[in-house]
Amino acid sequence: MSRKKISPLSGGSDTRGEVDIFRVIAGAVRKGGSLVLAWVLAAPAPAQSTDGGIMRPVADMFQPLSRPAEMIHESAVLVLMITAAIFVVVTAMLVFVVWKFRRKGPEDDMEEPPQIYGSTHIELAWTVIPILITFVLILVTSRTIGEIQNAKMPEDALKIRLVGHQWWWEVHYPDLGIITANEIHVPVSTRTGKPRPTEIILESADVIHSFWVPQLAGKTDMVPNKRNRTWIEPFATGTFFGNCAEYCGTQHANMLLRVIVEEPADFDKWVANMKRAPGVPTEGMAAQGHRDFYGNSCVSCHRVDGTVAEGVFGPDLTKLMTRQTIGAGVAPLTPENLRTWVRDPQSLKTGCLMPDMKLLDSEVDSITAYLLTLK
């Protein structure tokens, strides 16, 4: 990863004249640090999958594939190296002292060692060293905070509004008029051509949640009555895994988020499909399911674009079958799992806010068949 990259966020090409000491240090330690970390973490290689591109389930923050995760990684490795050096030095001092000055035998009990009360020079020395290290860290930190938080988005950056619910994610593309849930599609950016960052507005409908996809960006909380903002600029395609990172109640563990980064052409295809209104099945099980769906209280909570189903308490179902998972990541979205969910969501996700609707077996079958047509 070369430092020569063009970014919309530092105002054009990176051609600053002055020698940037922190960048130099960071660059030098990064190679070594990455090697050590690669060995420590030894994460399994990403697996290939058919629908979501490369699956990246191991959300290793030391393998960032997007800004600002890369910028965080840079300062993280620098800090890791500094702390590792301190650790080695102080541990060596401790081991040396413990070994060298151990009681060697009963003869040591006869006489007390020389009583030293302190030394101004030594104490001054070990006050100054931490101050210097702290000073360096303060500079690195302040700089990275500013770079990430105050980054300017280009006018035409893709905008997403992400709303946290107990325990799922509502996804809006305000400029594209798309509403979906639990999976975000974004185009991949590029280091050489025109960058395509995505700006994400974070809100919450109930309690505090937190957006965290480690390979793309650090956490930003989703706080009710507060509008937060973060951004990502991924450089690799694939399906990235994230979790809700702020404890939000019973099913906090199963509030999973996937970010699907695609080539711009694939992203455009996905957008086009999402904008197409869903058809109404006219025959067979699916048609019966359509009637059952709208005849039951499903529509109080769920939304299907262009129909009377305009509920806002549950995830949008307009293009349900384009998603990889069900229940915000609790299970893969297969017809069997979908049927289980429709019959009793509590059996898959205990405590989730969708109740067991006590549907008849025939209704379960028909509604499942209808839902399978939403793609």
Next chain:
Amino acid sequence: MNPDTFDPNFKIPAPERIGDERGSLTRLVQEMVFTVDHKRLGLMYIGSGLLFFVIAGIMAAMIRIQLAVPRNDFLEPDVFNRLFTMHGTAMVFLVGMPIIFGFANYLVPLMIGARDMAFPRLNAFGFWVFFFSGLLLYFSYLGAPGLYAAGSAPDVGWFAYSPLTAKAFSRGHSTDYWTLSLLMGGIGSLVTSINIIVTTLCLRCKGMILGRMPLFVWLFLVVAFLVIIAIPPLSACQIMLILDRYFGAKFFDTQAGGSAVLWQHFFWIFGHPEVYILILPGFAIASEVIPVFSRKPIFGYPVMVAASVMIAFISLGVWAHHMFSVGMTSIGNTFFAISTLLVAIPTGIKIFNWIGTMYGGKLRFELPMLFCIGFLFQFLIAGLTGVMLAIAPFDWQLTDSYFVVAHFHYVLIGGLLFTIFAGIYYWYPKALGKMPDFRLGLCHFILFTVGFHITFFPQHIAGFLGMPRRIYTYDTGRGWDAWNLISTIGVIFQAAGILFFVVNLIYSYIWGKKAGDDPWDAWSLEWSTTSPPPAYNFETIPEVRSRRPLWDLKHPDDPDWKYE
């Protein structure tokens, strides 16, 4: 035990009723309930703290069993959420706080040459308020059934972020048990801390100027000041929460313009000093144990005092580093990152001074010293991971992940609990008159240290791999399986270590060697009286001329006061 009316010829009156004989169970209970003696209250604090420690430890073991393998169904999600809430709350408020207050109660009067705390009855009040606040918290398991599926123990996490605690999201009464218990416990902590401050400032024996107090007393003075400044914000939080839940107030009601972030600010204004309230007593114990077993005075006493005061002072201005991800401005984030990094300076000085104390000494590896060396090593790691967390951008990745879980367990177990063990082994002979058994203690040390690292080191890596904290389950394939399994295996070693510890406490009390007044050849005043000390502590109130009065006594040819 009013020090004014102490009469050395006073005899405890003979028992009047059957069942009142000394040593019988009813007599013991009676003595515990009515006692105002600082030593007995100190032991009661430590004893009940250890009791809650075992309970909260079993809860932690259940948490680890659930997380041992992916998609485990050992626990229901709600049960798991209650467990980590109760585990955290109990470990901070019912284990950490009472044990440190126990040490302060037992030792501060002895170390400054006083006959008791300044307000003995207030002291007893503080203990009982704490004890019943603990019972109240645990009673929630029985007493808060609440609505269907919304009852039983609190499940909002130990820092209980609003609005998860609002009536709408936390039905039933579980959160109220949590709130009232903390409010009550806070009162206990406040009165005890005021008592410590008054005792330290007003009851010192002749010659015990502030600059000659043992570092232990100094650190507890600092801790007590931190408590009286930091606990009121917590109490205010709880009062606001009660008003919100029962009187329709809007403090944290986000629908009515209230702010969810305000709770976090108020809570962490308490919460971060609380971390130092818990770790400074660890420093206090290490600062007593390390010199004695190195056979040297503490290196740089004035600097150690200054560093402690500085840590306490800075700790009041760093709270929002728990909130880097909440969406503060870049200026706010930078400010709190800087103030947090500044804590590293006095903390580093302290570690260097402890190593400086050992340098040139003749180290005796008795049990307290072993635990203190473990403390130094582990606290070093905890401090360095703390530095990583202080780097706000890095914290955006690390916060609320298992890395944080590992970090604060290194602080609270590797730092505080290890020094508590050191302190218990160090003062056991003083309090009970018997020596703790070395072999059992060594087994405890080895098993617990190994188990501690096996359990908590892998959690750093799970955090690096994106595992958030407080999840009751996870999918396989995300790189977390192995680290979690290793982590759970470590629990077995820790539990075995604790078993040896408990056995040692009982075994040594019954069969241990007699300790004598001063088994460790130490230098502070508590070792000048008998083991265990009499109710009046000292036959004659001592007079000191240096920081190490017993050194002066043992080395009349080369006393300390010549050099001060």
Next chain:
Amino acid sequence: MSTAAPSTDWKLPSTRKVAVISLILTESALFTIFLVAYLFYMGKSLNPPYPAQVLEFPLLATIALLSSSITIVLSERALHAGKKGAFHLWWAITIALGAYFLWFTAMEWKHLIFEKDLTLATNVFGTTFFSLVGLHASHVIIGLFLLTLVLVLSLLGKVPADHTEHLEMISWYWHFVDVIWIVVVTVVYIISTRIT
């Protein structure tokens, strides 16, 4: 309880004074949080009533409470001078002034609750106003209880002559309650009524 000093050249501060100073410190921390909550929510109410519409500067009550700080000092002076009667008189006036303040607060609350429809649950102004002023009023109640207790015991002749320091501690607490009121009145009745 005296300090356990074996000889005269070893002076230590009085336990009572240190304890009361610590108590005042911790109470100040408590008030600070409620004050910060009030300041934080100033001008953030979503619905009326707002401070400027309903609050009137409590001039008489403020004068009463502040002058009670003076009368309690006069009372203490009288005690030191050995004038028991003057001590009782000034002490009783202090109680009366404090009681007037409390009565005024009660009337103000009645007015706000029943005529202006402002309660704890109305908006964030109501929440922070009643909790802050209520916290202060509860401290006035505690102070009045202590003052009255002392007056009754003293009239019954049950206050020993060497307990002047105990009375001084009560007056310290009363001064603290007054100082808090100065801050509260400034924030609530002067600053916040100028912000809508």
